[in-house]
Amino acid sequence: MPELPEVETVKRSLKKRVLNRKIASVEIFYPNLVKSDLPLFSEKLKDQTIKDIKRRGKFLIFCLNDGYLLSHLRMEGKYFMLPQAEAKMKHEHLRLNFSDGMSLRYHDVRKFGTMHYKEQHELFTSEPLNKLGFEYDDPALTPQRIYDKIKPSQRSLKSVLLDQTIITGIGNIYADEICFCLKKHPAYKVSKITKKTVEKMLSCMQATLNKAITLGGSSVRTYKDTLGFHGRFQNELNVHLQAGKPCPLCQSPIEKITVSNRGTYLCRHCQKKR
DNA sequence: ATAAACGCCTGGCGGC
DNA sequence: TGCCGCCAGGCGTTTA
Numbered sequence: 103m104p105e106l107p108e109v110e111t112v113k114r115s116l117k118k119r120v121l122n123r124k125i126a127s128v129e130i131f132y133p134n135l136v137k138s139d140l141p142l143f144s145e146k147l148k149d150q151t152i153k154d155i156k157r158r159g160k161f162l163i164f165c166l167n168d169g170y171l172l173s174h175l176r177m178e179g180k181y182f183m184l185p186q187a188e189a190k191m192k193h194e195h196l197r198l199n200f201s202d203g204m205s206l207r208y209h210d211v212r213k214f215g216t217m218h219y220k221e222q223h224e225l226f227t228s229e230p231l232n233k234l235g236f237e238y239d240d241p242a243l244t245p246q247r248i249y250d251k252i253k254p255s256q257r258s259l260k261s262v263l264l265d266q267t268i269i270t271g272i273g274n275i276y277a278d279e280i281c282f283c284l285k286k287h288p289a290y291k292v293s294k295i296t297k298k299t300v301e302k303m304l305s306c307m308q309a310t311l312n313k314a315i316t317l318g319g320s321s322v323r324t325y326k327d328t329l330g331f332h333g334r335f336q337n338e339l340n341v342h343l344q345a346g347k348p349c350p351l352c353q354s355p356i357e358k359i360t361v362s363n364r365g366t367y368l369c370r371h372c373q374k375k376r
Numbered sequence: 377a378t379a380a381a382c383g384c385c386t387g388g389c390g391g392c
Numbered sequence: 393t394g395c396c397g398c399c400a401g402g403c404g405t406t407t408a
Contacts, residue, residue: 105402134384160402176402177385193386212385214402230404257379266403274401363380364401382406389399 104175106160106238106271107314111333112181113157116206119183120164123200124151132195135208137230138218146219147171147198159234159270169221172230176214182207234270238311243269245301252292252300259295260288261362263307272307275320278342278367280306287375288361288368294376313338341367 104112128144130136136143146169154165164171173179182191186205190197196208196217208215218230226232236243248269252262262268263277272280281288283306284299295303314320319333336343340350345358349369359366 174402177400210385211387212400214385216403255378261379264402365399378408380406380408383404384402387400389397391396391398392394 104160104179104319105273105276106157107276107311107317107335108319108333109157109160109162109175109271110315111319112175113155113162116162116181117155120152120200120206121154122151123202123204125149125166125198126201127199129197129199130195131190131197132213134213135195135210135215135217136219137216138220143217143219158231158237159266160273161231161234163225169219170225172216172218172220173208174216174230175210176212176216178212179208179210179215182209233267235266235268236270238269238271238307243304245297245304248304249295249297249300253295254293256291256293258288258361259284259286259290259292259303260364260366262292264362264364269307271311274364274366275339275342276307276310276314279310279340281368281373282341283310285372285374287370287373288359288366290373290375341369343367 125147128147130144133140147166150166150168152164152166156163156165160174162173164173183204183206186199186203191207191209193209193211194207195210195213198206200206220228251268255262259281260277263272263280264274278288280303284303314335317334317338320335320339321333341356344356344367347356348354349356349372352369352371354369354371356367357370359368
């Protein structure tokens, strides 16, 4: 599943290929993908040039001359750059045809991905970006602010890490890895957390995400290469998808359990509930 | 107010 | 080999 490091990698890869290309036409094969007004979506994108691509949490933001195309890859969304003459792919749901004969194909087996068109004035003040919490490297993301926000709640550490309204960009893979780095059980109740632990949680998060970005993200079953992208962080995973393998710290076997209704990997010996 | 449960989707996989 | 049912899970919506 593409999370922040994968989306950041896709963003960098896309920037090399689509910047300054002009959209001549838009083809939509699966209309449910588009969550804003459908006729307006195609109409607004047409004849615009992609000036920049940014990222906010797990969203890609295609910056146009006027307005923005938002894209969320959810579980399996991918982009492919192909000549327009190439046949439609099996799970291709949307295509941007550029004026130079190339085309950007959006491919998504499970159709969970979403797209929106947004005007400048509403980009950050409307759904879906208005609900997002801190970017992982935002200087305003301080231990005190996160402590104040999470301390009163009865939630588990993992559900807090997955909550996009607190810090945005973390998904199931990195939540497990951050819990391991912090040496806390994913079901650890954050009502017990200390400010010092929050501080450590933030540094674990930043270290984990930065390392993953450096390595081009993780290529796992639900997320393989696109646009020539091959992540290498999957080789660095300490616990996620490692059930039965020895813990890198103590050699006891990694376990798989369910926390927050999600498959969760941990070392019960190294990661404490208190 | 908060949190758990559900629905959206399809392919891969284990079991028989 | 082939079929069936379960599982993966981000996130918006619904329910408790």
